Each structure stands twice: as C-alpha cells, then as structure tokens.
Amino acid sequence: MTKQGTAGWLLHDVKNRGITAWIVAALLTGFYIALYFTEAFARIARAVGLSNKWDLYGALYTIAVVAGGIHVIRKYAHNRYQVIRTVVVMIVQITLGFSIPQLLKVLRQPEYYFSYLWPLKLDYFNPGYLFSLPLPYILYSFAGSLLLVPILGLFFGKRWYCSWICGCGGLANTFGEPWRHLSDKSTAAWRFEKVAIHSVLIVTLALTGLLFASYGAGKRYPELQQATIQFQTFYGLIVSSVLAGIVGVGLYPLGGTRVWCRFFCPMAALLGLVQKAGRYRIAVKENMCISCGMCSKYCEMGIDVRAYAQANESFTRASCVGCGLCAEVCPRGVLRLENVRGAAPQTQMLVQITNAPGGGAFPPARPN
C-alpha cells in the first residue's frame, strides 16, 4: 500500500519507479545529454555570471549535494556517523569540489580539483596535461593516487574516499538518498558487476599506459599518438559522459544511486582490491539477525548484507563503500563498520549445546 494523501502518493511513486520517477529520470538524462552534447547551458552560465557551462554544472551539483545533505542530516540526526560523514561530504564539495578550483582560476592557477584523483580523473595522470602544471600539483597528483589512496584504503577501506570525499559518492548519498534502495540485489547483478568494473579498470590502466607511451614516443610514432587520441576520445564519451553522467546520475530514479560507482568506476575497482586486503569490515553481531532484510534493501551497492548477517559472518566486500546505512536501518543493531587488524573472523559460532559432531551447517545463500 502507499502512504495516504496526494503528497504521500507522490513520495511513494517517485521513490518506487512510478510514473513520476520515470519523468524525473527523463529530465535528468535530458539534462546530461544537453550538457555534454550541446552548448545550451553556456548561455545560461554567462547570464548568471559564470564563465562556462561546466562552472554552472559545478554550481548546480554543489547545490544538489548541500540541499540533499541537509535532508540526510535531519533524517539521520540520531546517528553521528551519518551526520559527521555528511557534513564532511558537503564541505568537501563546497570547497575542493567547487570554490577552490574557481578561486584558483581567479588567481590564474590551474583549475585543479583536489578531491578527484586518478584513476577516477584520468587527466591527472595524463602526462601531456599533468606536466604542464606547476610542480606542487604534479606532486599532489602522484602522492594522492599512489600513496594516499592505497594507504588510507588499507586502514579504513574504500569508504574514506567513496563515502567521505568523492563527489560522485557525495551526490549519491545526498541528492540520491530517496533512491538508494533501488539497487539490484540479484546474484546476476553481482556477476555483471565483477566483470564490468574490472573491465573498466583494465581499460583505464591501458589508456593511462598509452598516454605515457605516446607522451614519450609520440613524436617518433605519429600513429601511436593518433591512436591514443582516438582512444581517449572514445573513453571520454563512453566512460565519462555516458556511464558516469547519463547512466550514473540520470537513471538514479530507476536503477538506484551508485550504478556508476558499483559497475564502472575504475577508482572504486582499485580501492575495492585494496579494501579486500585491508582492515575494514562489517562486523556482524552473532545470532541477533532477524532476517528482516532492511540492510540489503537499503544497500546502495546491491550487497545482500542479510545473507552474511543471518549466517553470522562478518565480512568485507570489495564493492562496499562504507556508507553505513545498513547499520543505521538495522532494527536489531546487528551490524557495525569497523577497522580491525587482521581478518578477525568471529569465533565460537554457536553456543555449544550439544555433544554431536558437525555443527552449524547452513547453506550460504550465495557463493562467497
């Protein structure tokens, strides 16, 4: 049933793939198509005193994060992890994601986004562009991607980036909040995820390699340079525009909020591998789960959290962005995000109440 009254109906409809959800998705998708492939927004940008359409997009993006963030903070006011995380996400977007790059431009510095790192931001490892920057930016690019990302990832999991810093995750966890439960939880979706996200990572690594090769030897091999430029254009169209923008955000109301992060983002793929080797995990309180399914339903990454919780298994999944919503919605307080040394599996699975051999034999609902 749906909540009563017109407002109740609308709220339910837009959150549950009703007609209004399709309309919102069409509008969002249309917005991205117009943004990427036309100059329609350039005029509006100039009209409001911004220099180009991307600045306008940045401003709108920031407004969406802040407005959604305020909603999220009010909704989860009792949960300090959510409040602090959301405040950080909003501040990062306002500063590193918008005003600092604008300020840099005014100061005649490169328009550099410190919250975006390679491999999410390919340009920052594109030697042609990178080496045109002043030295501090070059050092930051290298240190950020090669040191900060893996080291913090080992200690805190990918969440330090995906749920605290990244603008894509930031938008998903604020503006996207009403649609987080739409992610596909099926095993089929999981299979697709594993193939898709690692494929994009490989393509990104290959392209990065090509960019360096072409930077070094492009003068001697013009074909290489030509091929690299074509590859780069293709990547920009498919990965950055279609997958990150149109599919990633445009389809929020139909496919959920983290479609880009879950299936395609090369940064998430890399951090996921780091996370598997690191300290982060979701701890499951033993024998307290009532299998209600709230955790799985509200997981934006489509992880079937319940499958682990009802089997009493603490776990680390590569895709988990550590948003902490499973722990928030769990009515029995079964789950907690933790950074612990070692894998630390839970011991003493069931109170020893029998003298029989064997012990708890549950079929895991899913392969591991």
Added chain:
Amino acid sequence: MRYVIVGNGVAGITAAFTLRARDLRAEITVVSGESDYFFSRTALMYAYLDRMTLRDLEPYEREVYDVQRITRRRAWVRSLDTAQHRLTLDDGSALSYDRLLIASGSSPRRADWPGLADAQQGVVTFVSLQDLAQCEALTPSTRRAVVVGGGLIGVELVECLVHHGVEVEFLVREPSYWPVALKPDEALLVEEEIRAHGVDLRMREEVARVKVDAAGRVAGIQSSTGRATECQMLGVCIGAQPNVAWLGGALDVGRGVRVTSDFRASAPDVWAAGDCAEIGRILEQIWYSAKRQGELAARSMLGDDIDYRPPLFYNSAKFFELEYTTVGEVASAPSGSREYFHRVPGPRASVRVVEHEGAVVGFNMLGSRWNHRVLEQWVRERRSLEAAVADLPRAQFDVEFGRVRVTA
C-alpha cells in the same frame, strides 16, 4: 528417506537446509498454508510501513529451493495419522513421510470481549501475511484505531498505523509497559517514546465491550474505565499460542507439542521445533530460538545425539526509535538481587545490570547498542556487578563516533 516438514517459517526452513546439507539424497518436502516461500515474519511491519515490498521479506533468492532440491507445497495440513505415517492436506490429498517435523509456529491469541463476535470487519491481528493484507485494506478507511496489548507486536502495529496518519489509542492492561521484561523505570522510557509519536497510550485500561456499526464494521469500544471511544480498526495483540489444534489427539500436547530434549514428540518418527514446541514445560517463542531449534531438531532427525537446554536468554527489540537489548534475567531476577541502574541524561537511554549472589545475571539496555555475546560471557564468567559496570564500554556496539556515555 522422505522428510516432511509442516511449516515454512524459520524453524521449518532452517531444518530443511540442515537436512539437505547432511543428506544429499533425501526427499525433502515443506508444506505450508500461509505462503509459497519462506518470509521473515519479523519484518511484517516494514512491509506495512512501505519500507519494503513483500518480495524483500524473503531471506533467500527463490532459486535456492531448487538448488537445494526442497519441494515446496502450499497447503494446510488437516490431520496427522502417526500409525500410517501420513498427513492429510486441505485439498484432500495425503502425504506420507518417513520422518516428520512439525514447525507450525503460533497464531495470535483471540480475545472474547462482549460484542467482538458481531464484528465482521475491522478487527485485526498482526502475525501473518493475511493479517498484513487485511490491515492494508482497512487502513485507508480508518481515521482512528484502538490497539490492545502492551508487548512487542502491539507497538509495531501502532507504529505502522501512526505512519499512515491514523490516530491511535493504545490500551495496556498492566500498570507499566511490558512488565515481564521491563522494570517500571525502563517502561517509563518506552512509554515516553510511544507518546512522543503522538500515540494516546493508556495504561491500566482494557476493552470492556466492542461496538459495531450497521455494516458489521467495528465502530468503537467501551473501555474498562467506562470510557467510550470511536475507532474503525481494533488491533488485538495480546500474545501468541502454538498452532496445535490441527493435530487433534494425534500427539501429546500441552500448551505446545510436547517434546523431549532431542525434539522428539510422543509418536515415533515425529519431531517438533520452533514456536509450536514445548520443551520441558518451556515455550521459547522468538526468532532466535526457532532458528536454533530448527537446526537442532533436524540434526536429531539425522541421528545426532541432541540434548537441548535452552541457553541463556537474550533478545532485542525496537519501540519506535528506541532500541532494546536484554540478556539473562532482569525483571524475573530472584529477590535479593543488587543492581546498577543509570538513566543517561539527554538521549532516551538507560542501562541496568543485575547481580545475584555475587555474579551478574542480567542486563536491560535501552537506547544504545550492545554486543549481547560479551554480556553473556560476563554472566558465564560470574563477574561481579562492579567489574561488569566498569567494563560496560567494551560491550557497546554503537555506530562509530556515536557511542552513548552509559555510566555516570
């Protein structure tokens, strides 16, 4: 070997999976009248609250039953013939077994207030999928509802009705909320929480008479204090009783199916587990016990030597936003116990630790999260009250940055 299980609740399904894990060749059939697939009864309220769809309540993907080769049969079992090893189903067909597990759960206890029998519409319980469908059908035409019964299910139904904009009057017979588990100072927090959501909670009040309109729908009640109040829905949440009536005289039945400590009922090749089983006079009627019993009963059916003693009690619940964890004995602790109680200033939260003869025996925690396994460990270690209280932060399970300060 033909295993038949009556009931696809958590006890029945856990048993079926356990049987399959150990006996790859067995024929396993699960018969149930309520639903085609196992669903989480504990999550009924989240469906009513629109936070989940019915499909979301199913803890396993549907393919699992094929993969595990578990035959599902949607039917009500009408009778059991233990001599012939045979069940009769409501479509008239018979189902034979070599070994039978009865996991038929429980159903709501009925009230017998004057006038109730005349109500053809508007009286609801909140236990089955059919109850949920009925509640959902009635909600749009309900402006005011009365819910009776101060336990865990009553407050869930109340929360759902409030969510849908229904004005709720909540009648509780006892002087304080849920006295079998909560002490009066704790009940006060729960009562505050319920009232904070706009519910008209009335303690020490019961239904004396039910009023019905011309169409046979509930129109109001008269309470035990003589007060008359209007309502279009009457929720009855006054406890659960094992589903054993269908057994006729086939088995030894007390309040539930009487079983020994290896889950065997009084007839050969029949076991029982979950809400419907009575073990040494004890009915353990919660999710955790049903899951545990389902697994152990299956192992007993497989020939393992099982000697079940209900372990240290623990449970958790949520009253609107107020979370609750309990371990051991608190309200039921023997007289002469010492205790530590602290009402946390600020948020609605409290901790209570109870000690008897120098060893902690129970915990009641409201408004913050706890790892019950650590608390259980302290009971087993026979820790003193002081040692337990000093160590409380180690058992907390609140979210990061969100640990509630529970000691003064």
